Amino acid sequence: MEAMAPDRATALFFELFSGLPRQGPGTTASTRRALGLVPDVGPRTRVLDIGCGTGAQTLVLAHGSPAHIVAIDNHPPFIDALNREARRLRLTDRLEARVADMRSLDFADGSFDLIWCEGAIYNVGVEAGLRNWRRLLRPNGHVALTEVCWRKPEPPAECTAFWNREYPAIRDTAALVEAVEACGYETVGHFPLPASAWWDDFYGPLQDNVTAFRRRHRDEPDAQELADQCQHEMDIWHACSDFYGYEFLVLRVR
Numbered sequence: 046m047e048a049m050a051p052d053r054a055t056a057l058f059f060e061l062f063s064g065l066p067r068q069g070p071g072t073t074a075s076t077r078r079a080l081g082l083v084p085d086v087g088p089r090t091r092v093l094d095i096g097c098g099t100g101a102q103t104l105v106l107a108h109g110s111p112a113h114i115v116a117i118d119n120h121p122p123f124i125d126a127l128n129r130e131a132r133r134l135r136l137t138d139r140l141e142a143r144v145a146d147m148r149s150l151d152f153a154d155g156s157f158d159l160i161w162c163e164g165a166i167y168n169v170g171v172e173a174g175l176r177n178w179r180r181l182l183r184p185n186g187h188v189a190l191t192e193v194c195w196r197k198p199e200p201p202a203e204c205t206a207f208w209n210r211e212y213p214a215i216r217d218t219a220a221l222v223e224a225v226e227a228c229g230y231e232t233v234g235h236f237p238l239p240a241s242a243w244w245d246d247f248y249g250p251l252q253d254n255v256t257a258f259r260r261r262h263r264d265e266p267d268a269q270e271l272a273d274q275c276q277h278e279m280d281i282w283h284a285c286s287d288f289y290g291y292e293f294l295v296l297r298v299r
């Protein structure tokens with residue numbers, strides 16, 4: 046099939062992922078648990094939520110702490126949605142969402158006490174993200190992130206093939222912890238996200254989106270191929286979810 050024009054590919058992608066409670070795996074309880082591992086979060090704490098999407102975890106942070114939060118994402122409709130929600134919830138005095146690229150953040154050095162990044166650091170790679178964002182943190186600053194990890198050795202061939210293609214940087218938790226510590230952080234704590242983190246607010250609603258998207262774009266092969274790819278990702282999860290999952294890590298600058 047002919048390659049899709051980039052604008053159409055992007056538009057179809059965001060249409061497929063629109064209206065979801067979250068744009069990646071996660072749960073409210075996991076965000077709260079990770080926040081509980083960060084000491085002394087108070088009204089003077091400044092948080093940067095990177096790759097916030099529509100802000101599922103941002104709102105948990107805002108409700109679960111008195112901190113000041115800046116949330117960034119490079120997709121303007123997500124930022125508009127989060128700012129609308131912040132206005133509705135009367136949180137705008139301490140929650141502000143901005144369009145920005147996590148590859149080139151222009152905040153001053155030492156602007157934040159805590160960097161939050163759920164399901165998004167993979168866009169730049171864990172090591173690059175941790176090294177480049179470190180300058181944004183004050184001394185004793187913390188980072189909380191989630192990242193996909195292998196959970197068991199010898200996954201089925203289809204599962205290995207999927208991850209080799211989509212995200213060859215996937216590793217097991219021990220290797221991830223070793224990698225983050227080599228970037229100049231110490232691990233305060235880490236824990237796996239439950240399987241429900243994939244389904245309840247992400248793949249479940251996404252499955253409904255895929256069905257409706259296929260109907261809307263019935264005679265458009267490029268859209269059907271995108272839906273096939275998305276379905277394949279969810280089918281791999283159904284078949285092989287024992288072998289991989291997300292890990293929450295809370296880190297402190299060394």
Ligand SMILES: C[S@@+](CC[C@H](N)C(=O)[O-])C[C@H]1O[C@@H](n2cnc3c(N)ncnc32)[C@H](O)[C@@H]1O
Pocket residue numbers: 066067068069070071095096097098099100101102117118119120123145146147148162163164165168
């Ligand atoms: C898997 S989603 C996770 C969103 C949200 N944190 C959640 O857990 O629901 C990854 C997010 O990263 C954003 N993103 C991708 N590349 C980015 C970049 N270069 N700069 C900022 N955001 C980016 C996407 O728009 C998307 O919202």
